Amino acid sequence: MPTLHQGPFVGPTAFTGIIRNALVQADHAGWSEMVWSDASFEDWPLYEKAVVEALNDWARKGRKLTLLAHHFDAMHRIHHRFVAWRIRWDHLLECRVCKGVDASEFPSALWTPTWAMRRLDPVRCTGVASVEPRMRLLLREELEERKRQSSPGFAASTLGL
Template structure:
């Protein structure tokens, strides 16, 4: 039996295709290893591959293991408009997901990152999808502190269902 779990990248990455593959690999690893806690942060998540079947399948597998996901965004409008598979998945697993809106940061200042206790990824240049990833403790601690500060100054957003009359 061979291990099909992707090896997570450590070091710099550049370009939209590398960024998207890094996210796919991270979510596959999260499902395989049952990561209990993830924080995703992006101004709008427009260029994250959340509409892809492979990504949502990884999220289904991950969610069955009972993890928690915190999402931080400036706006979820693009997710609602362009990521239908993810929106449907989010509705099913609302009890595991906390979505927050951070209006205090400008789009240009908003961290684009995925954090876990074991590994982290951050885009330093969102326009070029360039950044760095790895499991170094200092990288993870600094990113976690920044994301926690953003969460503290945020408010609930992106409800799983829209109630109306």
């Protein structure tokens, strides 16, 4: 079982590894809630079979996943497995679009009740992960503010006439 990364990280390989490990840990750690935030989620490993399997393990009654994004364009284009998972588990997800912040300034983060990761520079893919309560609290407050400024997005299905 991989452990949760703590401390700084550098590079896209480290970033995607941290995401993978966190999602594998989600069920084992008993996280009832996760908040994911990214301008587009384009470089998250949500297309991977192992990631979706980890989400299946995590998903059950009482769990909640909130996604905050500037736009969700990459989801249908890149993350087909996650899109299918999202349809099945729609009742666990809240997906929000926040256009009030420039995409280049949008927070890239994964928050949980006991651990959090934030990319401080998404272009260079550098950031930090921690269990430290103050870091998690400040991140949660920022994400809640983004959520307040957002509207629903990335529907599970598109109804047509």
